Amino acid sequence: MKGIYIHVPFCARKCKYCDFASYAGKMHLIGAYMVALEAEARSYRGESADTVFVGGGTPSLLSAEEIERLCGMCFENFNIADGYEFTMEINPGTVDEDKIRAMLLGGVNRVSVGVQSFCDAELEAIGRIHDAKTAYDTVCALGKNGFTNINIDLMTALPSQSMESLKETLNTAVSLPVTHISAYSLIVEDGTELEREYSSGKIVLPDDEVDREMYAYTVDFLAKHGFSRYEISNFARKGYKCAHNVKYWTGEEYIGLGAAAHSYDGSTRYCNSSGVEEYISRNKKEAVRLSEQDKISEFMITGLRMEKGVSADVFEARFGKSIDDVFGGALKKFAAMDLIKYKDGFYSLTPRGIDVSNSVLCEFV
Ligand code: SF4
Known part of the structure; x- marks a missing residue:
């Protein structure tokens, strides 16, 4: 069964570290964007799926009516299987009770909140639009109003972050009604404001050793609080892994709608135009046919990031050759090194x- 990804590329302000296809100051285009999304959804009419993920950008900037319309678009055009998972990303401070009700009535049953940290100085340093209290209140409001499957995103290796502040963030995180936590290290991407501040010495980032220490602490702390790691950066309570993301990590097919969204049909990846205006006026879908070697590399890299790892049987069934014939040398070498x-x-x-x-993963490219 496929997964559906819908990209909502609008943001209130650009965070300093962000190099995603997300745009501030373009909310006047939401109406036209919805029309274009609906046209693209119709082009896939009748496809079956069991996961939907609305990401961004900031989908929670949509009004309650627009959220209702977006959810309706999914159920009208796709056969959504029973027991589906339907996630919507939310930024703290951008939802109210009307929007939460529209999500629940529209069929959203999982929310993912971009908290990043519960320390105000860290949030300010990376240019988030919210403070820690707003993030806390948003998660509580989602729980109080009926969401029982809530992810929060956290970040480590933030400017001025210390082990003490990370511990405070994690303590707050596990005190909330959340079922899933994603914790990624901050990456300084080229062309971002963060990169300019870092290069000019305006901000200092924790070094690699501290980053590793933060990661190790996070894994250990979350395990003690009932969140098992099932992918390098993802932790879930029992029964709450993100089914949509697991599809990406195991090489399943998916349909992407919206600016910069990708689709994958098992052999070719299709990439939509990334600009909002271009997507609205004339979406150009670029097709990139993946070679067998590309598919094998992706399968290994995403599979090895998962706690369970890569199944030798699934590898052979999918690619018609044994994993040991293809990667025997590298696997033996890393086994001898206890990697x-x-x-x-x-x-x-x-x-x-x-x-x-x-x-390690580079070796499988
Ligand atoms: S809210 Fe998310 S998508 Fe928007 S600018 Fe910040 S990091 Fe990027």
């Missing part, structure tokens, strides 16, 4: 392998 282990038919990263995952 990759083999258990019950799965290859996965060891704790040491996770620490140096970037270098």
Whole structure:
């Protein structure tokens, strides 16, 4: 069964670290954007799916009526299977009770809140539009008004972040009614305001060693509080893994709607125009046919990021050759270095392998 991703590229303000396809000052285009989205959804009419993920950007900037319309668009055009997962991303301070009601009535059953930190100085340093209290209140409001499956995004290695402030953020996170936590290290992307501030020395970032220490603490702390790591940066209570993201990580097919959205049909990736105006006026879908080697690399890289790892049987069924014939040398080498282990038919990263995952995964490109 496929997953559907819908991109809502509007933001109130650009965060300093963000290089996603998201735009501030374009909210006057939302009406025309919705029309274009609906046209694109109609072009897939009749497809079946069991996950929907509305991401951005900031989908929660849409009005209650627009949220209702967007949800209706999904159920009118796609056969959404029973037991579906329907996630919408939310930025703290951008939802009220009307919007929450529109989401619940529209079929949204999972929300993902971009908290990043519960420390005001850290939020300000990365240019978030909200403070810690607003993030806290938003998560509480979502829980109080009926959401029982709530993810929060957190970040580590933020400017001025210390182990103490990370501990406070994590303590607050687990005191909230959340079922899932994503925790990514801040990456300084080229061309962002954060990169300019970092290069000019205006901000200082924790070094790699501190970053690793923060990660290790996060994994340990969350495990003690009932959140198991199932992907390098993702932690869930039992039964609450994100089914939509698992599809990406296991090479399943998906349909992407909206500016900059990608679709994948098992052999070709289609990329929509990334500019909002261009998407509205004339979306150009670019097709990139993946070679067998591309597919194998992606399968290994995303699969090894998962706690369970890569199944040797699934690899062989999908690619018609044994994983040992293709990667035997690398797998043996990393096993000898205690970076990759083999258990019950799965290859996965060891704790040491996770620490140096970037270098290990490069070997499978
Ligand atoms: S809210 Fe998200 S998408 Fe929007 S600018 Fe910030 S990081 Fe980027």
